[in-house]
Amino acid sequence: MSRIEDRLTEALGHEAEALDVDARRLLAATRERLPARRAHRRTPVVLTAGAAALVVAVAGVGLGIDRLGGDDRVASDRPVDTVFTCPEQQAVDLSGAQDEFVPDLRDRTPAQVAKENRAPRWRFDEDGDTARLYLGNADGTLGSISTYTRRDDTWVLSQSTVCGNGSPATPTSDGLRLGVRDTEPHPPQNALATGDRGLTPILVDDRSVYDYSGLVTRHRSLYVAPCGTRFCWSSGQPGSAITTQSPTGSRDARGGLRDLSGIFFLADDMVGRDQPFVFLAIPDQPGATAFEVTAGSEVYSGARLTDPSWGGRAVWVALAPYDGSSVRAELRGVDAVIVGQDVDVTDD
């Protein structure tokens, strides 16, 4: 065997062994995936026992009493928030240009609207000639508010606001979500075990993806920890993680700056869609006091991440909305730019 073959064999073995795989956890996740796929085709709706009481209560207070009774297949009697906690909302175009989310009550009951949109919770409030339908996630957080006005004997949809950015597959482009979240983050995924040698992973961000009706379809939690001479990054949910690495040193021409945006996106979801944000990381340097990303004409401040177990290593991260405009990143000291780089976001 030649020297290059020896080196390759040794490097492959070392790289493979560095990846710690919890086969039992992975099996459990796969097992959940098997029946889930079948269930998706066969039984799209889960019945809830307490739903009928709420339906009857709602039906008793206003119009459409006859239609509301009896449809208990989706709605829950658990409460739904009436204010948004999601970081980004948008108004729904009700002009007829889209039909992905039209919570019309003229031919349907609130329960039916909830069912059609797979909303685990809903709430319908009347106040004189107006009414509001709240669709919520399983944890009670609010996904959408639709407002109706009374006309003759029915409710006419007047406006609707939903969580998200209008894309059912891409995460929202709001800023870094350090310490402020609207859902419980997933624990660090096993893939981070490449950097899990007694070093504490830091939760960087938890980012949700919303469907057209503003409900959370999934969320992915991003962690970082040093691993050897690199920082290891892992973004995901139980049983599914995307990993990558970035340098802990600044010796290269870019000062160690890396665009890690892709760690948030599932490749299948992004086909035909635009990247909504740019997520950058750069290793800390002596004297650095700030990390700023300029996207178009807006400046977005980053954050410095470190932990006592990291042995003095630290990394700066920043997230900025991306709309095709120029992007520049700067690691700054008190009175000087330590690293200044235009980010080459390919535009072909």
Place this chain on the structure above:
Amino acid sequence: METVVTPRSRGRSAAADEAVFDALFLGHAARLTRLAHLLGARDAEDVVQEAFVKLYAAWSRVAGEDAIPYLNRIVVNEVRSRARRQQTADRKRHLVTVATDEPGPDGSRRAVVDELARLPRRQREALVLRYWLDLPHEQVAEIMGVRPGTVKSQVSRGLAALATALGEEES
């Protein structure tokens, strides 16, 4: 020595099949995850889950001794197709590819792995299957869906490219 677990035998109950599936998973999931990782999958665990989901769907027609090569093929194909989709997605969404570091001058293992990642897909597949799984050319060819002669040439070219990139004279 790996324990060979077969997916199917005549007359076995459904419960027994489930147990065999679990044993097969526990016996090979770690190796397959590492294989996917070495082939460049960014979501290696998801690739392996997908492979076993497909095996589960094909359970009744996968003959016993074919299970392991079947899983190897699924993993290789899954990594391939995800890489293609990723390239398409990158073009569509103007996403910058996450760059790897320049290899260090010290000839470290990391430099070898980084250079391996820069090789064309087929060369990378051939080298990983040949030198990590230690498979003969014929089995590598079966998994990659090419002829053994093609595997030999891909291995040769891959080694030469690595040697050049790492500043070594291939002996």
